[in-house]
Amino acid sequence: MGIIILLIFGAICAAIASGKGRSALAWFFLGFFFPIIALIVVCCVSDLNEEKRYRSGQDRENRMLREKLLQEQMKLESLRQHAAHRLDEHDRLLQANTRNSAPPLMGNSLQPDIPQITNIDDDLADESVWYYAVGGKHCGPLTRKVMIQLIEVGNIQHDTLVWNERWAEWTMAGNTTEFGWHFTV
Numbered sequence: 001m002g003i004i005i006l007l008i009f010g011a012i013c014a015a016i017a018s019g020k021g022r023s024a025l026a027w028f029f030l031g032f033f034f035p036i037i038a039l040i041v042v043c044c045v046s047d048l049n050e051e052k053r054y055r056s057g058q059d060r061e062n063r064m065l066r067e068k069l070l071q072e073q074m075k076l077e078s079l080r081q082h083a084a085h086r087l088d089e090h091d092r093l094l095q096a097n098t099r100n101s102a103p104p105l106m107g108n109s110l111q112p113d114i115p116q117i118t119n120i121d122d123d124l125a126d127e128s129v130w131y132y133a134v135g136g137k138h139c140g141p142l143t144r145k146v147m148i149q150l151i152e153v154g155n156i157q158h159d160t161l162v163w164n165e166r167w168a169e170w171t172m173a174g175n176t177t178e179f180g181w182h183f184t185v
Helices: 002-019 024-033 035-044 048-094 144-152 180-184
Strands: 130-134 137-142 161-164
Touching: 002 024, 002 035, 024 035, 130 144, 137 144, 144 180
Parallel strands: none
Antiparallel strands: 130 137, 130 161
Protein backbone atom coordinates (compact mmCIF):
# COMPACT_ATOMS: atom_id res chain seq x y z
CA MET A 1 0.00 0.00 0.00
CA GLY A 2 2.90 2.42 0.81
CA ILE A 3 4.47 1.88 -2.61
CA ILE A 4 1.17 2.67 -4.33
CA ILE A 5 0.88 5.93 -2.39
CA LEU A 6 4.49 6.82 -3.31
CA LEU A 7 3.75 6.01 -6.99
CA ILE A 8 0.63 8.23 -6.84
CA PHE A 9 2.64 11.11 -5.31
CA GLY A 10 5.32 10.58 -7.97
CA ALA A 11 2.69 10.61 -10.76
CA ILE A 12 1.00 13.73 -9.37
CA CYS A 13 4.34 15.59 -9.10
CA ALA A 14 5.30 14.45 -12.64
CA ALA A 15 1.95 15.65 -14.07
CA ILE A 16 2.18 19.06 -12.37
CA ALA A 17 5.84 19.48 -13.38
CA SER A 18 5.09 18.49 -16.99
CA GLY A 19 2.30 21.10 -17.16
CA LYS A 20 4.78 23.72 -15.97
CA GLY A 21 7.37 22.82 -18.60
CA ARG A 22 9.66 20.94 -16.23
CA SER A 23 11.10 17.44 -16.40
CA ALA A 24 8.35 14.90 -15.60
CA LEU A 25 10.79 12.04 -14.90
CA ALA A 26 12.87 14.03 -12.41
CA TRP A 27 9.77 15.20 -10.56
CA PHE A 28 8.33 11.66 -10.56
CA PHE A 29 11.38 10.42 -8.63
CA LEU A 30 11.34 13.45 -6.33
CA GLY A 31 7.62 12.81 -5.64
CA PHE A 32 8.29 9.11 -5.08
CA PHE A 33 11.17 9.62 -2.60
CA PHE A 34 10.00 12.89 -0.94
CA PRO A 35 6.21 12.85 -1.47
CA ILE A 36 4.86 15.79 0.55
CA ILE A 37 7.89 18.03 0.14
CA ALA A 38 8.12 17.43 -3.63
CA LEU A 39 4.38 18.10 -4.05
CA ILE A 40 4.63 21.43 -2.18
CA VAL A 41 7.75 22.49 -4.10
CA VAL A 42 6.37 21.54 -7.54
CA CYS A 43 3.23 23.53 -6.80
CA CYS A 44 5.34 26.59 -5.88
CA VAL A 45 7.84 26.57 -8.76
CA SER A 46 7.23 28.93 -11.65
CA ASP A 47 5.59 27.86 -14.89
CA LEU A 48 8.34 27.76 -17.55
CA ASN A 49 5.79 27.55 -20.38
CA GLU A 50 4.17 30.77 -19.23
CA GLU A 51 7.57 32.46 -18.90
CA LYS A 52 8.49 31.36 -22.44
CA ARG A 53 5.20 32.75 -23.81
CA TYR A 54 5.77 36.00 -21.95
CA ARG A 55 9.38 36.34 -23.22
CA SER A 56 8.29 35.47 -26.75
CA GLY A 57 5.55 38.14 -26.60
CA GLN A 58 8.03 40.67 -25.22
CA ASP A 59 10.55 39.84 -27.95
CA ARG A 60 7.85 40.24 -30.64
CA GLU A 61 6.71 43.55 -29.15
CA ASN A 62 10.30 44.81 -28.82
CA ARG A 63 11.02 43.87 -32.43
CA MET A 64 7.91 45.74 -33.61
CA LEU A 65 8.83 48.78 -31.51
CA ARG A 66 12.39 48.76 -32.89
CA GLU A 67 11.00 48.64 -36.42
CA LYS A 68 8.61 51.52 -35.68
CA LEU A 69 11.43 53.51 -34.09
CA LEU A 70 13.64 52.91 -37.12
CA GLN A 71 10.81 54.03 -39.43
CA GLU A 72 10.27 57.18 -37.36
CA GLN A 73 14.00 57.91 -37.38
CA MET A 74 14.07 57.50 -41.15
CA LYS A 75 11.05 59.82 -41.53
CA LEU A 76 12.64 62.39 -39.21
CA GLU A 77 15.95 62.24 -41.06
CA SER A 78 14.15 62.65 -44.39
CA LEU A 79 12.23 65.65 -43.02
CA ARG A 80 15.43 67.14 -41.58
CA GLN A 81 17.22 66.77 -44.92
CA HIS A 82 14.25 68.29 -46.77
CA ALA A 83 14.10 71.25 -44.36
CA ALA A 84 17.88 71.76 -44.56
CA HIS A 85 17.71 71.68 -48.36
CA ARG A 86 14.85 74.23 -48.38
CA LEU A 87 16.68 76.51 -45.93
CA ASP A 88 19.89 76.26 -47.94
CA GLU A 89 17.93 77.19 -51.07
CA HIS A 90 16.42 80.20 -49.28
CA ASP A 91 19.85 81.20 -48.03
CA ARG A 92 21.23 80.93 -51.56
CA LEU A 93 18.43 83.09 -52.98
CA LEU A 94 18.78 85.67 -50.18
CA GLN A 95 22.58 85.49 -50.26
CA ALA A 96 22.62 84.80 -46.52
CA ASN A 97 24.17 82.21 -44.26
CA THR A 98 21.83 81.35 -41.43
CA ARG A 99 23.40 77.99 -40.58
CA ASN A 100 26.27 79.44 -38.55
CA SER A 101 24.64 82.50 -37.05
CA ALA A 102 21.55 81.84 -34.97
CA PRO A 103 20.95 84.28 -32.11
CA PRO A 104 20.46 83.09 -28.57
CA LEU A 105 16.82 82.35 -27.91
CA MET A 106 14.86 85.19 -26.40
CA GLY A 107 11.29 84.53 -25.43
CA ASN A 108 9.25 83.22 -28.34
CA SER A 109 11.58 82.42 -31.22
CA LEU A 110 8.96 82.66 -33.95
CA GLN A 111 10.08 85.15 -36.54
CA PRO A 112 7.59 87.88 -37.51
CA ASP A 113 7.53 89.37 -40.99
CA ILE A 114 10.53 91.60 -41.68
CA PRO A 115 9.59 94.92 -43.26
CA GLN A 116 10.57 95.28 -46.90
CA ILE A 117 13.66 97.45 -47.25
CA THR A 118 15.05 98.59 -50.56
CA ASN A 119 18.75 98.69 -51.47
CA ILE A 120 19.74 95.62 -49.47
CA ASP A 121 23.50 95.29 -49.56
CA ASP A 122 24.75 92.50 -51.85
CA ASP A 123 27.81 91.99 -49.67
CA LEU A 124 25.83 90.18 -46.96
CA ALA A 125 28.53 87.59 -46.45
CA ASP A 126 31.17 90.30 -45.74
CA GLU A 127 29.23 91.90 -42.89
CA SER A 128 28.41 90.56 -39.48
CA VAL A 129 24.93 89.24 -38.94
CA TRP A 130 22.43 91.27 -36.91
CA TYR A 131 19.10 90.49 -35.27
CA TYR A 132 16.58 92.71 -33.53
CA ALA A 133 13.74 91.85 -31.18
CA VAL A 134 10.13 92.94 -31.54
CA GLY A 135 7.67 91.82 -28.87
CA GLY A 136 9.94 89.03 -27.64
CA LYS A 137 10.45 87.66 -31.17
CA HIS A 138 13.65 88.04 -33.13
CA CYS A 139 14.04 89.21 -36.72
CA GLY A 140 17.05 88.56 -38.89
CA PRO A 141 19.67 87.83 -39.98
CA LEU A 142 20.26 91.32 -41.36
CA THR A 143 23.25 93.36 -42.42
CA ARG A 144 24.38 96.50 -40.61
CA LYS A 145 23.15 98.63 -43.53
CA VAL A 146 19.68 97.09 -43.36
CA MET A 147 19.63 97.66 -39.60
CA ILE A 148 20.46 101.35 -40.21
CA GLN A 149 17.67 101.56 -42.78
CA LEU A 150 15.26 100.10 -40.22
CA ILE A 151 16.40 102.72 -37.70
CA GLU A 152 15.87 105.48 -40.26
CA VAL A 153 12.33 104.35 -41.07
CA GLY A 154 11.53 103.99 -37.36
CA ASN A 155 11.16 100.22 -37.12
CA ILE A 156 14.09 100.01 -34.71
CA GLN A 157 13.92 102.40 -31.75
CA HIS A 158 16.54 103.42 -29.18
CA ASP A 159 15.27 100.77 -26.73
CA THR A 160 14.87 97.96 -29.32
CA LEU A 161 17.01 94.97 -28.37
CA VAL A 162 19.64 93.98 -30.94
CA TRP A 163 22.10 91.10 -31.09
CA ASN A 164 25.24 90.36 -33.06
CA GLU A 165 27.10 87.06 -33.38
CA ARG A 166 30.03 88.55 -31.42
CA TRP A 167 27.85 89.32 -28.39
CA ALA A 168 26.74 87.06 -25.58
CA GLU A 169 23.58 89.05 -24.75
CA TRP A 170 20.94 91.25 -26.37
CA THR A 171 21.57 95.02 -26.02
CA MET A 172 19.46 98.13 -26.61
CA ALA A 173 20.22 99.55 -30.05
CA GLY A 174 20.81 103.04 -28.64
CA ASN A 175 23.53 101.69 -26.31
CA THR A 176 25.61 100.15 -29.09
CA THR A 177 28.57 101.80 -30.79
CA GLU A 178 27.30 100.58 -34.16
CA PHE A 179 23.86 102.18 -33.99
CA GLY A 180 23.80 104.55 -30.99
CA TRP A 181 24.88 107.59 -32.99
CA HIS A 182 21.86 107.17 -35.33
CA PHE A 183 19.53 108.04 -32.45
CA THR A 184 21.33 111.27 -31.41
CA VAL A 185 20.95 112.96 -34.79
